[in-house]
Amino acid sequence: MANISYFTKEKYDELQQELLHLKTKGRAHIAAEISEARDKGDLRENAEYDAAKDAQGMLEMKIAKLETTISNARILDESQIDTSKVSILSKVKIRNTANKKLVLQYTIVAEEESDLKQNKISVLSPIGKGILGKKVGETAEVEAPRGKMKFEIMEITR
Structure with a gap:
């Protein structure tokens, strides 16, 4: 069963803006970090690449959680x-x-x-x-x- 959360219109809009920011600028930033780390050579021993991939996983997890929260949100008057x-x-x-x-x-x-x-x-x-x-x-x-x-x-x- 979904966990329904109740929000004010302002907080709901804030959550949507955060989600949009993470999906656009957040993903672009992580992609740039991965690309930069990849350019530094051997990926098997590249700590920067591993850190960037971990950051990408954390970002995607945060995006998924926000999407779930927004999809189960109800706006209160x-x-x-x-x-x-x-x-x-x-x-x-x-x-x-x-x-x-x-x-x-x-x-x-x-x-x-x-x-x-x-x-x-x-x-x-x-x-x-x-x-x-x-x-x-x-x-x-x-x-x-x-x-x-x-x-x-x-x-x-x-």
Whole structure:
């Protein structure tokens, strides 16, 4: 079964641009490196050629992964997000019930978009999984690496 990922229009366009770049400029760059290494002589003992071929394999693997991600992508319209419960692309304020003063705000995003520096957490992360589907005022019990934690849902916006 395909792993469907949900993206904003901006992130989807960004992924498509990255794929186009890898297929055009990335492949051309690797081809030039292989050609240059091939011109240096005996391929059996040519470390530059081996490195260039390895880089080509890694590039093709990255292209294949991006193609799969894009083919399984679904674009979400942020204006259609239900703010009565936590869902993907929701902005959520949560409070750790053990430490009543600590209030955190996260945006729930797809795995590929997660970026903790921007307070974007994946729906597949322990906190993301734990708060998904919860409503304001509900408490979510999250199985984190440090043990069980409880978070109260304070606010849901988009």
